[in-house]
Amino acid sequence: MTARRGSIRHSIRLGCAADAAWDVVGTPERLPEWWLGIESCEVEGDTRTIQTRSGLPMPEKLLTIDHHQRRFQYRITAPLFVEHLSTIDVHDLDDGTCLTVYSVDAEPAVLALIIGGAARAALGHLPELLGTSGHR
Amino acid sequence: MGRKILLVTTDQQRYDTLACNGGTLSRTPVVDGLAAEGVRFERAHPQSVVCMPSRSTILTGQHPSTHGVWMNGVPLPADAPSVAEVLRSTGYRTALVGKAHFEPYFDPFLRFEENALSTNGTTPHGGSRRGFEHLETAAHGAIGPLHYSQWLIRTHPEAVGMYCRAIDDSLEVSAEPGGDNGAPQVKVNPIDRGIYHTDWVADRTIAWLDSLDADDDWFCWMSFPDPHHPWDPPESEVGRVDWREVPLPDGYPEDRTTREAIIDAKPRHWRAWYDGTLVSNYEAPADWVPATLTPDQVREVNARNAVEVELIDEALGRVLGRVAERGWGDDVDVVVTTDHGELQGDFGFLFKGPYHVDALMRLPLVWRPAPSTRAGGSTTPSVVTRPVGLVDLAPTFCAIAGIDPPEWMQGTALPVDDADAASRGFDRVLTEWDSELFGTDVHLRTMMRDRWVVTTYLPGTSHDGTEGELYDLVDDPLQRVNRWDDASWRPLRDDLVADLWDAQPEARAERLVLEAPV
Numbered sequence: 001m002t003a004r005r006g007s008i009r010h011s012i013r014l015g016c017a018a019d020a021a022w023d024v025v026g027t028p029e030r031l032p033e034w035w036l037g038i039e040s041c042e043v044e045g046d047t048r049t050i051q052t053r054s055g056l057p058m059p060e061k062l063l064t065i066d067h068h069q070r071r072f073q074y075r076i077t078a079p080l081f082v083e084h085l086s087t088i089d090v091h092d093l094d095d096g097t098c099l100t101v102y103s104v105d106a107e108p109a110v111l112a113l114i115i116g117g118a119a120r121a122a123l124g125h126l127p128e129l130l131g132t133s134g135h136r
Numbered sequence: 137m138g139r140k141i142l143l144v145t146t147d148q149q150r151y152d153t154l155a156c157n158g159g160t161l162s163r164t165p166v167v168d169g170l171a172a173e174g175v176r177f178e179r180a181h182p183q184s185v186v187c188m189p190s191r192s193t194i195l196t197g198q199h200p201s202t203h204g205v206w207m208n209g210v211p212l213p214a215d216a217p218s219v220a221e222v223l224r225s226t227g228y229r230t231a232l233v234g235k236a237h238f239e240p241y242f243d244p245f246l247r248f249e250e251n252a253l254s255t256n257g258t259t260p261h262g263g264s265r266r267g268f269e270h271l272e273t274a275a276h277g278a279i280g281p282l283h284y285s286q287w288l289i290r291t292h293p294e295a296v297g298m299y300c301r302a303i304d305d306s307l308e309v310s311a312e313p314g315g316d317n318g319a320p321q322v323k324v325n326p327i328d329r330g331i332y333h334t335d336w337v338a339d340r341t342i343a344w345l346d347s348l349d350a351d352d353d354w355f356c357w358m359s360f361p362d363p364h365h366p367w368d369p370p371e372s373e374v375g376r377v378d379w380r381e382v383p384l385p386d387g388y389p390e391d392r393t394t395r396e397a398i399i400d401a402k403p404r405h406w407r408a409w410y411d412g413t414l415v416s417n418y419e420a421p422a423d424w425v426p427a428t429l430t431p432d433q434v435r436e437v438n439a440r441n442a443v444e445v446e447l448i449d450e451a452l453g454r455v456l457g458r459v460a461e462r463g464w465g466d467d468v469d470v471v472v473t474t475d476h477g478e479l480q481g482d483f484g485f486l487f488k489g490p491y492h493v494d495a496l497m498r499l500p501l502v503w504r505p506a507p508s509t510r511a512g513g514s515t516t517p518s519v520v521t522r523p524v525g526l527v528d529l530a531p532t533f534c535a536i537a538g539i540d541p542p543e544w545m546q547g548t549a550l551p552v553d554d555a556d557a558a559s560r561g562f563d564r565v566l567t568e569w570d571s572e573l574f575g576t577d578v579h580l581r582t583m584m585r586d587r588w589v590v591t592t593y594l595p596g597t598s599h600d601g602t603e604g605e606l607y608d609l610v611d612d613p614l615q616r617v618n619r620w621d622d623a624s625w626r627p628l629r630d631d632l633v634a635d636l637w638d639a640q641p642e643a644r645a646e647r648l649v650l651e652a653p654v
Contacts, residue, residue, distance in 0.1 A: 004306065006574050010649075037245025053246035054281055080307075108306040109574055110418070110653040113209065114242045117651030121247055 005083065006109030008116030011101040012123040015133035018092035021100050022070040024129060025088050028062055034129050035122040048074065076115070082107040086115065100126065139506045139536050140468045141223075141355045142459070143529070145194070146448055147187065147235055147276075148364035148488065149474035151180075151498040152385075153445045161377055161442035166453040167472050167502055174470075174504030174516050175552055179523040181565045181584055182476045185488055185496040186419055187237050187364075188212070188654075190475040190526060195219060195238065195266060197530025197545030199566060199641040204648040205238075206570040208418060211248060211651055212238040212266075217544045219530035220267025223355045223537055231270035231344045234337040234359030238266065240652030241280060242307070254283045268357075272340045274333045276361045277302055277368075283340075284333050291331075298327040300366030304423075307653070309487075311421035315367075315440070316379065319433035320424045320486070322440060325368035332370050333361050334444070338451035342458045350463060355533065358455065360448050363478070365487065367440035369447060376446060379432070379439035387482030387495060387614055388434050395484045401618045403593055403603040405578060406491065410484060414598060416578045417571045418653040420487035427484070434481035441480060466508040469536045471529065473501040482614075490569045492582040492591045492605070493615045497567055503532070503550055522557035523565040523584050524550055546641055564639060572650065583636040589615070590632040606632070 014021050024030050028048050032038040040051045048060040057078070063085075064073035070090035077084075084106045091099040102119040106112035127134030151157050155164045156171040157178075183193045189200040192212045196203045197219055205212050216238075224230045239248035246252040249265055250273060258272045265271055274284035277299035289296055300323035304310040315322035329335060341358045348354055362369070389395040399406045408414035412425030452472070459468055479485040482495040501524070505516055527547035534541040535549035551557035569580040579594035587610045595601040604620040606629050619625040 035245075037247045052244045053252065054244050056244045058244075108308065110242065110307040113650065113653050114244065117209075117240070117649075118245050118247060120649060120651065 004109060005105065005107040006112030007103070007105045008112045009101065009103045010116060010120040010123055011099055011136070012126060013093070013097060013099050013135045014126060014130060015097050016130050017096060018070060018090050018098035020130055020132075021098050021126065022067070022090045024126065025090060025100060026065060026067065026070060026072050028065070028072075028074075034125045035118070036125060037118065076106075081111060084111065084115075086119070137351050137467065138353045138538060139509070140353055140464055141228075141533055141536055142455070142468055142470045143194075143355070143357045143533070144360070144452055144470065144472040145191075145235075145357065146360045146363060146445075146474040146500075148476060148478045149445065149500060150477045150480055150495060151500050153363070153441065154500050154502075156502070157500060161382060161438060162445040162449070164445060164449040166449045166456065167500075170470055170472060170504035171502045172517055173507070174502060175518050175520055175550070177501040177503070177520045177524055177550075179521060179565070179584065180473065180499045180501035180525070181497045181523060181567055182499060182526050183565075183567055185476040185490075185492065185567065185569065186417075187475050188240075191237050192216070193526050194475070194529050197527055197541070197547050199527060199546055200568055200570075201643045202546060202641050204644040204646075206648065207572070207650065208654045209240050209242075209650045209652045210648045211240055213648070214249070214266075216266070217542065218267040219533050219545070220355060220357070221264070222267070222530075222534060222539060222542060224264060224267045224269065226537060226539055227353060228537065229348055229352045229354040230264070230268050230356075231272070231341075231354070232268045232357040232359060233270075233272045233341045233344060234274050234333075234357075235361045236271065236273050236359065237275070241275065241654055242652040243281075246281060251281045254281050254286045258283065270344055272344070274337055274361055276333075276364055276366060279303070284336050287336070288331065292328075295327045295331060298325050299323070300325065300368040302366045308423065309418065309421040311424035315436050317430060317432040317436045319367075319429075319437050320421050321365040321367055322433075322436060323366060323368040324371050324374070326371045329370040329372055329447070332447070334447045334451050337361075338454050341455050345455075345458060345462065353537075355537075358452075360451070362448060363441045363444035365478075367437055367444070369440055369443045373443050373447060374440065377439040377442045379436040382435040382439045382442075384431055384434060385438065385481045388431070388484065389616075390431055398616045399483055402605060403599060405598040406483070408598060409489065414576070416576050416597070417489055417573055419489050426486070429481070429484055429486065437486060438480060441478070467506050469506045470504045471502070471532070473526065473529070474499050475526070490571065490578040490580050492567055492569065492580055492589070493607075494589075494609075494613075497582070497584070497589075499526070505552070506536075516552055518553040520551055520554055520557055520562075522551070522554055522562040524557070524562055525565040564635065566636070566639060566641070573653075581636060581640070583632065583639065585632060585635065588628070588632060590629065590636060592633055592636060604629070604633075
């Protein structure tokens with residue numbers, strides 16, 4: 001980490017199959033279902049544009065949607081960000097449960113905290129959406 | 137009809153900025169008058185020296201370890217206990233007008249209701265939030281979703297850019313120089329005084345009071361964002377205090393060698409911040425090096441701060457005038473305090489951080505009990521010299537309302553004089569600091585007891601856990617001589633440290649998570 005760049009990670013263990021969790025977090029159009037505070041979400045090719053509840057447009061470039069690894073990566077390309085990379089991994093724990101990990105790297109560093117904090121809250125909505133248990 | 141309660145808080149105000157506490161820069165006749173009729177506290181301490189944990193302590197009556205808001209950016213859970221809810225449940229009408237800050241400001245998704253509320257009005261979902269049936273919010277300028285900002289954008293869009301830009305393009309606290317001397321967070325603000333946030337908070341408080349029935353009991357938390365940086369009071373008012381005539385504060389050693397020797401006798405994160413090699417938190421500009429602070433910058437910051445303090449005093453006077461016009465004057469308890477202090481030049485620093493000295497920990501606190509209680513044998517006016525904490529405010533409000541404080545409150549209703557304080561065990565007050573930001577962590581536990589302030593350090597980025605600070609407030613009121621490593625003081629130090637750990641509050645079972653920088 002440099003003074004300008006921040007790296008944050010949050011996770012949740014879900015009491016459901018990895019494929020069920022991946023079906024939600026690995027589908028870019030489904031973001032508003034589990035990330036509260038997103039007013040709209042449009043996907044066109046490898047571009048996703050979200051509009052936050054505060055009216056902030058946030059264009060994103062979709063980098064990785066890997067159904068085998070269950071890995072989703074994107075960059076926020078809004079001018080506020082010098083650099084950004086978010087990675088969502090869904091790990092199959094081989095016992096009918098899975099671990100969903102949301103990692104955020106950003107410059108300026110405080111944006112990693114802001115996006116990471118919102119991502120943590122979003123992960124917290126997955127159990128209700130999936131009808132399953134969730135443990136941090 | 138019972139006693140009404142007006143809680144007046146400012147943000148980041150030092151004890152010595154009030155004339156009744158010996159301050160010489162600001163004229164504060166309104167608070168001085170309340171002190172003359174009530175109780176003035178000489179040793180009121182916060183339980184945290186930053187906003188969110190301290191404000192959460194005021195609301196919950198709990199220490200940060202217990203309510204769980206261990207640093208700025210950690211949101212207070214929505215279901216946290218609240219003295220406002222206790223009062224509301226007994227029939228009090230409740231409002232918070234001004235700065236709340238129980239939830240982080242940086243919130244582009246508006247997932248915190250405090251931030252989202254301004255889009256829906258002033259009545260929270262479900263009729264109340266944290267016990268407040270009316271929430272009308274403001275912060276330090278015109279940016280963001282809070283009510284004041286939205287009002288200013290709507291009604292005076294030309295004024296929005298007049299405020300100091302407190303956050304820079306990197307979303308860090310701005311170090312941009314301003315004013316006559318290039319101090320950080322100083323700006324000439326041409327805004328009209330009538331629409332500056334201090335007067336707005338008073339206006340909106342008056343509007344809420346006007347909405348009440350004459351026989352309502354009420355609890356109003358009027359929360360001014362000033363004199364917290366940025367120091368950008370309305371330009372029309374800046375001439376009240378000419379910075380060129382401001383004496384350097386006693387806490388600022390002008391001689392650099394002396395200053396640095398004092399700092400070097402303190403734990404190493406003091407010098408590291410001074411030299412700009414360690415910024416452990418989000419409470420000061422990351423790009424500002426305290427060693428560059430000049431005497432004239434100290435003077436100008438203190439002058440502008442003094443102007444902001446005067447404006448608050450005048451705004452409070454307007455509100456009290458309206459209270460009197462409503463016929464409530466004899467039935468209102470007024471409590472005036474702040475959430476934490478400001479270094480304001482002490483030791484060569486501005487702003488705040490993990491530095492548990494009087495600049496940040498000694499707070500203004502004045503309680504003017506309802507005049508109607510005097511017939512009941514109140515001992516006021518008086519001065520309390522024994523230590524009290526902001527944790528004691530919530531049970532005080534319960535006592536005023538005639539309610540037994542709930543078990544979850546950790547404080548004790550404020551004493552009315554020293555005899556009362558002694559008889560009810562006001563012997564020590566605790567303050568804590570925890571911060572963890574991008575790999576840098578700092579942890580302090582502090583106790584003020586008798587004439588001493590002792591701080592122990594837990595292991596962290598700059599500390600191995602053996603460091604500490606010990607000051608004798610009688611012989612060394614400026615806390616320049618750290619006695620921690622003085623062998624002759626070891627027995628006292630051991631006694632104080634043992635007492636400090638014995639007195640620690642119960643810690644919250646599940647640690648809350650940092651969700652934003654502030």
